[in-house]
Amino acid sequence: MNMQEIAIKAKDASIKLSALSGEMKNRALENVAKKLQERKNEIIEANREDLLRSEKENLAAPLLKRLKFDESKIADVIDGIKSLISLPDPVGKTISSTELDEGLELYRVTCPIGVIGIIFESRPDALVQISTLCLKSGNSVLLKGGSEARETNRILAKIIEDATIEAGMPQGWISQIETRSDVSEMLKMDGYIDLIIPRGSNEFVRHIMNNSKIPVMGHADGICHCYVEEDADIDMAVKIVTDSKTQYVAVCNAAETLLVNEKIAGDFLPAVKQQLDKKGVEIRGCEKVQGIIDTKAATMDDWATEYLDYILSVKIVKNMDEAIEHINRYGSGHTDAIITKDKNKAASFLSLVDSGNVFWNCSTRFSDGFRYGFGAEVGISTSKIHARGPVGLDGLIIYKYKLIGNGHIVDDYSTHVKTFKHKKTHKNFPI
Amino acid sequence: MNMQEIAIKAKDASIKLSALSGEMKNRALENVAKKLQERKNEIIEANREDLLRSEKENLAAPLLKRLKFDESKIADVIDGIKSLISLPDPVGKTISSTELDEGLELYRVTCPIGVIGIIFESRPDALVQISTLCLKSGNSVLLKGGSEARETNRILAKIIEDATIEAGMPQGWISQIETRSDVSEMLKMDGYIDLIIPRGSNEFVRHIMNNSKIPVMGHADGICHCYVEEDADIDMAVKIVTDSKTQYVAVCNAAETLLVNEKIAGDFLPAVKQQLDKKGVEIRGCEKVQGIIDTKAATMDDWATEYLDYILSVKIVKNMDEAIEHINRYGSGHTDAIITKDKNKAASFLSLVDSGNVFWNCSTRFSDGFRYGFGAEVGISTSKIHARGPVGLDGLIIYKYKLIGNGHIVDDYSTHVKTFKHKKTHKNFPI
Known part of the structure; x- marks a missing residue:
């Protein structure tokens, strides 16, 4: 598949994902945790390849340390998934409700953003955290990890994809992209991708911010x-x-x-x-x-x-x-x-x-998602709209207005046959 | 002043504005209402000039109708300001609070976005609505109105500026820009302007969206x-x-x-x-x-x-x-x-x-801010992040994290001398 096909599949999947229940998504997360545990030897083996290659390529010691993904790291990400499962479903929460008039009820209800493109640095645990956060919040995700972690990322993305599809998640909700030219293509997909979250060097993040019409959430500098x-x-x-x-x-x-x-x-x-x-x-x-x-x-x-x-x-x-x-x-x-x-x-x-x-x-x-008690974070935002500071699950959520009527038309109000009540109610979206 | 100087002044003013109390801002809004009433003849006179010129230029009848700003329209915008005054201050509300550890308390508190650039169509009432919404939410605003309404917009912006400065608002919080080249300059000011809200023809809005690094909130098409x-x-x-x-x-x-x-x-x-x-x-x-x-x-x-x-x-x-x-x-x-x-x-x-x-x-x-009961709207957004649908006061608001400690350092937690509690509290930000 080329980048556009991947993005279209992710968009289609995001629509289906947005309507899935919290239980369905949690079952998929449980299956991810289970499969990561079952297939941990494959992961460790793939990571060993990455470590060997990176050592040969003289990757700096601190980066090698971040790249390492051993049994204890696998246990950590599984723990992370379990705590994510215990969080309430962020989708479908009624934020506010107003009776506009008798039988005409407006609800502001949370929903996923849609398709998130995430570009992240070497740590393979980021792949697991980010993709499970996207799943819990009902978003499709396109992932581009660091090339040092190529083999580890491949097996992790494969396990997550297999485990979630098996649990009924829609095909195409998660895709991994690997080349720089795919990233360039991704930045042009403003018709299909709703948000880009880059995590990497300042120059890289600034490059992304300057080269896409898609909204970017992240930070270049931390002064x-x-x-x-x-x-x-x-x-x-x-x-x-x-x-x-x-x-x-x-x-x-x-x-x-x-x-x-x-x-x-x-x-x-x-x-x-x-x-x-x-x-x-x-x-x-x-x-x-x-x-x-x-x-x-x-x-x-x-x-x-x-x-x-x-x-x-x-x-x-x-x-x-x-x-x-x-x-x-x-x-x-x-x-x-x-x-x-x-x-x-x-x-x-x-x-x-x-x-x-x-x-x-x-x-x-x-100032960090873990220290703030968010469980996991997708990144830290220095932008002034949508989400600031460490961004957890709720930065991946937006809302839509749902209006329920019974044949109501605007003409009745503009001709003063009817008048608006605008009464704040405290009801949950009922259907 | 050139565009950059205007933007810098607006940015400086936005910092001061963000710390003003709801009472201060309401007093300024009251003064705006008062001065609009007192100087209504000047407004009507300026509007007459715009109407005469536009008639000569063969402006279409529906647009002439939207341009007209008479005594009853002035009464409407004054009513609008009064209902805005009656709304609670959207700034400084504690959204959530967490006790990270003993004596280390995290608060998520609403604050203004900063500097908003708004480009709007012919109706002069939009100028009053938008600038008073920005004031109530503590944002500086740069306004570009339609050239048909030039004289009306000038006098309205002047009255609002005078009335608010007299009431203690910071110099430069509101500026009007008039030329297309100023708009082009404005779109480059991503260092000072935090959000652009365009209201106009589809082509125009799409042009803005394609030509600025500043986040844009609005809609091009309504299909x-x-x-x-x-x-x-x-x-x-x-x-x-x-x-x-x-x-x-x-x-x-x-x-x-x-x-x-x-x-x-x-x-x-x-x-x-x-x-x-x-x-x-x-x-x-x-x-x-x-x-x-x-x-x-x-x-x-x-x-x-x-x-x-x-x-x-x-x-x-x-x-x-x-x-x-x-x-x-x-x-x-x-x-x-x-x-x-x-x-x-x-x-x-x-x-x-x-x-x-x-x-x-x-x-x-x-689907309209007035019908939804928002009082006024800055526009309707079809973007997927920050705000969707009709956008009222709360689309002009964001939050920051405020953390209060008592000498707390991270080293104590990474060395396990202390551990995080992450206890949700329901406290308001205390200082």
């Missing part, structure tokens, strides 16, 4: 900030900044820039430097920072750079307003934290910083 | 269907089809195609033809239709055409599945209705038709 207000508890601030920067540097929710109120800088900077030095963090400071601690010089570029490394840019600001302005200018709308004892200042910061995740007195590293 | 099932009440079906087609033909929610189950076609088609003939509707039928009633022949193009005129394409289908397939292939995801006595068939149709508005036994013409 996260910590701001230390003048009244901050210095020990707490040191702890939070160190965790935000160093707990795991290669991820989007790691802090890249530290902003410090000038009134606390003299006390705070030497203290935080001591901890950051221990972790091997290179500090790039503005001129004022360099007057207090010994650091490299930060340039304008540093404020707009996501290092994803043991590097932190540091700037002294006059007050919180300047910090907020800096964050809204140079940040990426991902995650930003303030450390302060002052509740009103915190409230103001959380309101005025225009980011999907805004934190008071805790580490930026918390 | 709406009525499907008459075999068991339909024929009188009811005739009434609904006639209303859907003829109640107002020049609008997106008018029916363009009628699908009829073959088992009822012999009885139904002559009956509906009689009514449609009375209204002067040209019928274009498939071959089977032509075997029952005397009509022009429909071509393949007819199924994909939005006539916006007294023309209806009619097709006989074998069963509901074929109707649903036709609608999902040729429809525009706007509004589609089934006429049937069978509850199960209705439920299935409403579930399987992939449109924002799906109706049982009532006219397609009901």
